[in-house]
Amino acid sequence: MKKALAISIMLMFAGMPAKAHVMIKSSNIEHGGIYDAAPKNPVPENLEFAFNGDVGLVDIRLETSTGESIELEYVKPKEFQTVFVIPLPSLGSGSYVFYWRAIAKDGHAMSGKIEFSVR
Numbered sequence: 703m704k705k706a707l708a709i710s711i712m713l714m715f716a717g718m719p720a721k722a723h724v725m726i727k728s729s730n731i732e733h734g735g736i737y738d739a740a741p742k743n744p745v746p747e748n749l750e751f752a753f754n755g756d757v758g759l760v761d762i763r764l765e766t767s768t769g770e771s772i773e774l775e776y777v778k779p780k781e782f783q784t785v786f787v788i789p790l791p792s793l794g795s796g797s798y799v800f801y802w803r804a805i806a807k808d809g810h811a812m813s814g815k816i817e818f819s820v821r
């Protein structure tokens with residue numbers, strides 16, 4: 703009986719990674735990404751980022767390196783979803799920071815930033 707309990711507790715812990723917190727999984731613009739104003743290596747038209755589970759997007763912000771806010775034509779979805787596609791305005795030479803905040807279905811808040819530059 704005791705052994706069965708120990709095993710079931712072990713299985714419980716073994717099962718935990720599968721229930722790990724939702725995290726950002728990928729982004730087409732990498733943190734530290736460098737693009738060219740020339741058409742050879744342009745900034746993608748959309749910033750597309752994905753999580754490994756559904757999240758509610760709480761806030762997004764695009765700023766220049768000096769903290770100037772850049773307007774985004776994007777309406778945050780009310781539903782929880784995994785992939786977000788944010789249309790980007792045309793960006794001149796400079797450094798940019800994209801900030802995001804999201805909340806998982808289990809209530810966990812998460813946030814991050816993606817810095818990239820155009821030369």
Ligand SMILES: [Cu+2]
Nearest residue numbers: 723724808810
């Ligand atoms: Cu969590």
